[in-house]
Each structure stands twice: as C-alpha cells, then as structure tokens.
Amino acid sequence: QTGTxxxxxxxxxxxxxxxxxxxxxxxxxxxxxxxxxxxxxSNLMPSSEVDGQTExxxxxxxxxxKDGYTWSISYGxxxxxxxxxxxDTVNVGGATATSQxxxxxxxxxxxxxxxxxxxxxxxxxxxxxxxxxxxPQTTFFDTVKSSLEAELFTADLQSNGPGSYTFGYIDxxxxxxxxxxxxxxxxxxxWGFTAGGYTVGGGGSNSTGxxxxxxxxxxxxxxxxxxxxxxxYYSQVSGSSYSSSQGGYIFPCSAxxxxxxxxxxxxxxxxxxxxxxxxxxxxxxxxxxxxQENTGIGFTIFGDVFLRAVYAIxxxxxxxxxxxFAAQ
Ligand SMILES: O=C(CNCCc1c[nH]c2ccccc12)Nc1scc(-c2ccccc2)c1C(=O)NCc1ccccc1
Numbered sequence: 599q600t601g602t603x604x605x606x607x608x609x610x611x612x613x614x615x616x617x618x619x620x621x622x623x624x625x626x627x628x629x630x631x632x633x634x635x636x637x638x639x640s641n642l643m644p645s646s647e648v649d650g651q652t653e654x655x656x657x658x659x660x661x662x663x664k665d666g667y668t669w670s671i672s673y674g675x676x677x678x679x680x681x682x683x684x685x686d687t688v689n690v691g692g693a694t695a696t697s698q699x700x701x702x703x704x705x706x707x708x709x710x711x712x713x714x715x716x717x718x719x720x721x722x723x724x725x726x727x728x729x730x731x732x733x734p735q736t737t738f739f740d741t742v743k744s745s746l747e748a749e750l751f752t753a754d755l756q757s758n759g760p761g762s763y764t765f766g767y768i769d770x771x772x773x774x775x776x777x778x779x780x781x782x783x784x785x786x787x788x789w790g791f792t793a794g795g796y797t798v799g800g801g802g803s804n805s806t807g808x809x810x811x812x813x814x815x816x817x818x819x820x821x822x823x824x825x826x827x828x829x830x831y832y833s834q835v836s837g838s839s840y841s842s843s844q845g846g847y848i849f850p851c852s853a854x855x856x857x858x859x860x861x862x863x864x865x866x867x868x869x870x871x872x873x874x875x876x877x878x879x880x881x882x883x884x885x886x887x888x889x890q891e892n893t894g895i896g897f898t899i900f901g902d903v904f905l906r907a908v909y910a911i912x913x914x915x916x917x918x919x920x921x922x923f924a925a926q
Contacts, residue, residue, distance in 0.1 A: 600747050600766035601693025605629065608715045610877040611757050611902055612819050615715050619689040620700055621660040625652050625717040629763055630817030631753070631789050631912065632899070634728045634737050635671050636688070637679055638718035639710075640702035647706055652717045654684075656702050661686045669701045671729045674895060677709035683730055688738055690720075693765040695742045699735030719817065722751065722912065724919075727787030739765070743914060750913040753816055754926065755906045757873075773909035773924035780863035782919040788813040789912055791862065791921050793898070796823075798831050799856035809860065809898060814910060814921055818901035820876060821869070822892040831858060831874075831889055838887070844879050847887040851878060858889065860904070862923055869907040876903070 605614040606626075615626045625638055638654040656663070664683040672678035681703040688698040703718070710716070721728070721737050728734040743749045746766030754772045755761040762769070768777075783790040793809035807826050823831075828847065832838040834856045838849035849855075855871030876888040888903040911922035 599693050599742070599745050600764065601689075601691035601742075602762060602764050602769075603691030605753070605755055605761040605763055607755070607757060607759070607761070608713070610819075611755075611906065613713070613716060614755055614761065614816065614902070616690070616720070616763060618720060619687075620654060621658045621686045623652065623655060623658070625654060626715065627718050627720040628713075628716045628817060629722055629753075630719050630815075631722040632813065632815030632817040632901075633671065633673070633719065634721040634723040634725055634787060635669060635701050635730070635735075636699065636718070636720045636738055637669065637671065637681065637701035637703055639706065640681065640704070642681065642702055642704045643706065647711050649711050650714050654700065654702055654718075656682075656684055658686075661700070664699070666732070667730055667735075669730045675709070677707045679703045679706040679710060681705065683735065688741075690738060690765060691763075693742050693746065695738055698738055698741050699730060701730065701735075722816070723789065724784045724787045726784070739912075749915050750911055752912070753905060753910045755816065755902055757906055768911060773926050775925050777909075777911060777922040777924040778863040778865040779911075779913070779920045779922040782921050783811070784919055788815070788897075789919070789921055793900070794861035794864075796827055796858060796860045798834050798858055800859075812898040812900050814905065814912070815899050815901050816905060818899045819888075819903070820899075820901050821889050821903040822895050822897070822899040822901070823889060824898060825891050825893055828889055828891045831856070832887070841879075841884075844884075844886060846890045848879055848884045849887065851875070851883050851885040853885075865923070867904075867908055867923055867925065869904055873903050873906055
C-alpha cells in the first residue's frame, strides 16, 4: 500500500498539519520527525485546555482501551502532554494501520491549547523514544512499513501553500536533479545525520566551517546551528542583533537576507534567504530570524526552515536507515 497526504502550513509556517482518519473521525495532526508518539486531543480532557480542536472520541466503537498503559511527553521548549492509550484504525492518505496505538490526551500544556490548528501530533522519529509505559508503542510508520510498497516516507514542505507527505513511494515530480543519500544515526531515536561545510550568501567566497551531527525535524519550525555558523550568517545581515528579550537574532523586516548553502553527503543544498525571515517580532519593524543558535538545545536541528528548501526521503529500504535530500 501507499499513502499521500497534504501538509498544510500554519501561520508563519510554524508547523504543518495533515488530515488523518482515526476510526470514523478525521483529525488534523502535526507530522513530527522529531518525536515518536501519536497523541491526540480527546474527550477525556478538561474543556479549559481545548480551544476548538477536534477531540478523539474514546467511546467510539473501534477504539479499544489498552488498560494500564499511560504516556507523558515533554519537549525541549517546555511544552508537553499526557494521557492514556487506545488502539484504533489509523488511515493516512490511503496507508492504513489497522491497530495503531492512539495516545488520548487527558492534559496538554498551553502551547498546544493555543495551537488551534492542530488536534495532536503524529510522531515519525524512531519507536525507541516512544513515551508509552509500561511498553513503548510503534510509530505509525513502524506499524505500517512492512505493508508499504517501499519502506520509506517523504516530506515536501512548502511555504504559503500545501506540501505533502508520502508513505511507500517517492514522488519524482517533487524534486529536480538527483537524490543525495547519507547515513542515519538513530542511536538517540532521531533521524540523525552529519552535515558538512556551509557558506553564507551565493558569493561562495566568504566564511565556511563545518556543522557536524544534526537531526531532520519536521516538528521544529526553525533551524538551529552551531554559534559560529549563526554568527557568520548574521554578520551578513545589516541591522541584525541578538535580542535577549526576544530570545534570538532579530533584524529589520526590510533587511535583505543572504542564502545559506549547506553541504550534506557531498552535495550543496541552498536555503534561500527568504526562508530565514520567520515572523514579525511585534515590536518595532523587526523580524525574528529563522536561523538561531543551538546553544542550550544540545542538538543541531534542521527544522522546517531547512526542510522547505528540499525534498526529504526518510528511508529504511536498505535495512539500516538513511536520509535523502534533493533540491526542489
Ligand atoms: O521535540 C521535537 C520535535 N517535536 C516538537 C513538538 C512541539 C513542541 N512544541 C510545540 C508547539 C507546537 C507544535 C508542536 C510542538 N524536536 C526537538 S529535538 C530537541 C529539542 C529540544 C531540546 C532541548 C531544547 C530545545 C529543543 C526539540 C524540541 O523541543 N523542538 C521543539 C522546539 C524547539 C525550540 C523551540 C520551540 C520548540
């Protein structure tokens, strides 16, 4: 089988939301290659924590409670959720898992309550970091992968318009040139890979360094790189500065932003400057940068700002996992 689903950007491309059928309900979930739990808003939640989201109905005929199973997840930004576990049929654009662990929330943090476009998350990192106790559950991809035409999924994220995720096949209309594959280190449960040199601006002349180990994370909006690369980038943005009140680099919204070329698997991938204007700060005419430092995160994260510039293939067809990138 295969699956194809639209990925709809929220405001400022903060996250990408996809329709998922669970039993007889359709919920809109944030597909997240940076975590491994499929969790949803549910009828078990206090109404004070729900702001228009669709709630998974745990009383529906097809939902089977997994007694004694609970989950609790917290993300690096301090947000989180927790609840209990059901099994139900989950269909993503035609790819169907007949008995998938659906983690029904009994409580979510304010970040999720206020993210009114999302009814939950569908984790696509490795099942080794699934947060269900006493027994970790498999991700949707792990549940269905043996029944897919090919054991892979792809992400095509777009700004200002729907992108797509596919399961089981590569859509050759989504990219140009060839796909560059590189090995994945999933020892921490993420789609980890090694990034090489970078250059700021098309000049090709100015500063280059190397980035090192990184993760491909559709669930994180921005790109978080080592300090040296970030300082080198913003040294080319006139009027930019680090704002401790805003918690990152900002610049005049009128600033012209250079591109950033990152070498992965020996191929240079260009992130256009426009990707690095994330959103207005709301004060003065300054905008918040889509590229920020990874200090305090402990990971170099290639989030949506990078993934919007490429077609990404999350591939387990070779036995050991690999990730592929192609220009789009
Ligand atoms: O958790 C994920 C992917 N799921 C995100 C789901 C989600 C978390 N709030 C959400 C809010 C709305 C929708 C989805 C989410 N990725 C990773 S790997 C390492 C870190 C990390 C570790 C330590 C410190 C910081 C990050 C994160 C992280 O917290 N990213 C989110 C973020 C990163 C930076 C700033 C804000 C958020």
